[in-house]
Amino acid sequence: MGKADVIIVGGGVMGSSTAYSLRKNGFEGRIIVFEKDPTYKYCSTALSAGGIRQIYSTSVNIRLSRFSLKVYEKFAEKMAIDGVRAEIDFKQRGYLFLATDKTLPALQKQLIMQNHYGVPSEIVSNADLKSIIPELNTDDLAGGLYCKEDGYLDPYSVMQAYRKNAQLLGVEYLSEEVATILTEQGRTTGVRLVNGTTYSAPIIVNCAGAWGAELSEKIGLPLPLAPLKRQIYLFNTTEKLVKPLPLTIDPTGVYFRHEGDQIVCGFSEDVKPGIDFRWRRSSFDPLWPILAHRVPNFESLKLESGWAGLYNYNTADQNAIIGEHPLLNGYFVALGFSGHGMQQAPGVGLGLAELICNGKYETLDLTPLRVGRFAERDLVIEDAIV
Ligand SMILES: Cc1cc2nc3c(=O)[nH]c(=O)nc-3n(C[C@H](O)[C@H](O)[C@H](O)COP(=O)(O)OP(=O)(O)OC[C@H]3O[C@@H](n4cnc5c(N)ncnc54)[C@H](O)[C@@H]3O)c2cc1C
Structure with missing residues (x-):
């Protein structure tokens, strides 16, 4: 059985931004990202239209998107490896x-x-x-x-830059499919892969995109999501x-x-x-x-x-669902981005990294997007959904 400190399921833009931000935030433990399809043929990131906007109606979406846009403006230099810029073709054409x-x-x-x-x-x-x-x-x-x-950018290049930088910082990407998340007495203990192998970790982050709801349902924690x-x-x-x-x-x-x-x-x-x-x-x-x-x-x-x-x-309010699940310790999600994940990915990765490392959001308060909002009937009603 393998052992890690954080396991991320899904190596798309959310999983990779989270893995990278954990390292940048000083997390030194072993991080494994399981990605079932290293060609990324069907992942939403590779198939996205890449629109980047800040024009929303809710405070959380405006702040999250503004933060992320500012990251994208300097992305090519900041994510350069060995002097080679991480070009993402960000065209600020409005x-x-x-x-x-x-x-x-x-x-x-x-x-x-x-x-x-x-x-x-x-x-x-x-x-x-x-x-x-x-x-x-x-x-x-x-x-x-x-x-x-x-404006708009090239989503695949953003994802690859996060992935390569995360790998340089010691994050491991394994081309395997997670069959289920393992739990014991109200907390996560690891994952079992489709090939039967198990990996233990106290923290599991569900970044499985359109497949994330099914994974959550398997452990009895359905989310209001549909592909x-x-x-x-x-x-x-x-x-x-x-x-x-x-x-x-x-x-x-x-x-x-x-x-x-x-x-x-x-x-x-x-x-x-x-x-x-x-x-x-x-x-x-x-x-x-x-x-x-x-x-x-x-x-x-x-x-x-x-x-x-x-x-x-997200069938309930079309907005992201981010944070630790209130019914399962150690189980974090970053799902439900509907049509606006690319414009939020840098802020989401950083937010999750802070939450995991320090137990609270520091740079951006993403609490309105918490998992518990559905049970609490405190939805995020956003008018600017495309
Ligand atoms: C047509 C289209 C247009 C869009 N346009 C825009 C836009 O203009 N602007 C914008 O901001 N957003 C847009 N989006 C949304 C945006 O692309 C997504 O919100 C974002 O890419 C989601 O990233 P993700 O990492 O959550 O999911 P994904 O990119 O889908 O990554 C999830 C990964 O998890 C892997 N995975 C799933 N299950 C498992 C498992 N059990 N084990 C291991 N790996 C697993 C998958 O293989 C996949 O690679 C668009 C999306 C689409 C489809």
């Missing part, structure tokens, strides 16, 4: 929620809280929108909420746009941004929960008229390809 007469007041309300925490978001007029995206059709719009500091398929589409336009796009969210919920010369686009379709990675070209059909209406250049678009990934969707 994040833009387009608004109608009906939706603008809610965005104006959000702005007050965002500005309070130092986020330089602003309400922009239709004329301003035209200067941000000259081709935009603003006929049915009343302006938008824009934050120029925000939801989300599709991404990549298309070309014959008539190129004159300026690079911010990550733009149409009032219908369809979002789009540049990826090189191409456009990445997505939409949160109504789908049944379940593990499903089948990408359906036909799901793009209803999006096309919306895109063509918003940006006339998209009328002649050519759909090139796309992919499907999973949101680890």
Whole structure:
């Protein structure tokens, strides 16, 4: 039987950011990250759209995302190994929620809280929108909420940089699948792998993404989570746009941004929960008229390809679930990020590391996202969910 001090299940962006932050926080014990798929083919991080925004309506999401954005701004230098920068292609081209007469007041309300925490978001007029995206059709719009500091990045590179830096600091990554978490008298004692081997550890961190709820259920601790398929589409336009796009969210919920010369686009379709990675070209059909209406250049678009990934969707309040489980000592989770895990990963890793090392949050108070909030009926109601 192997022995560790901390076992992390899942080596995606959350598991890797947590492992790295534990070491940076001075944790000297043995840390093992179990990752069942070292190719990361299906992990949400590798399949993410990589949007990074601070424009939320709740204090915890704004603070967490602002902290993480500041980390991403200096990430390439800070995570460099042997002088080689950890490039993550962070393009601070802005994040833009387009608004109608009906939706603008809610965005104006959000702005007050965002500005309070130092986020330089602003309400922009239709004329301003035209200067941000000259081709935009603003006929049915009343302006938008824009934050120029925000943007998008390459999620896979972020995850790999955390993983490589964690490994350099002595964290072990083992390519094995955890079958279940072991418990004894109200506390965690280790994990059993699918290959039958057991590893003991007093602290287990569930960072298993869309598979995390199943793992928790196996030990009788269900969480309000479901895997939801989300599709991404990549298309070309014959008539190129004159300026690079911010990550733009149409009032219908369809979002789009540049990826090189191409456009990445997505939409949160109504789908049944379940593990499903089948990408359906036909799901793009209803999006096309919306895109063509918003940006006339998209009328002649050519759909090139796309992919499907999973949101680890929090069915109770769509927000992250972070911290130690109140019913099992030593069992920590970082799950339920729905569509906003990338913009929170640096802050989540640091928060969990502080909680594990020092028993409390120090840099950022993530208490509102605690596991116990569901039983306490103290949900985090966030208006800016995509
Ligand atoms: C299509 C799409 C678009 C998105 N767009 C955005 C966006 O624009 N902005 C944003 O901030 N977020 C976005 N997200 C969400 C974001 O990508 C996720 O919240 C984040 O990547 C979750 O990271 P994670 O480490 O929790 O999960 P994952 O990246 O899924 O990692 C979990 C890992 O655990 C491993 N694992 C699972 N079970 C076991 C086990 N039993 N044993 C061992 N290993 C196990 C898996 O193999 C996996 O590698 C998007 C997600 C998708 C799918």
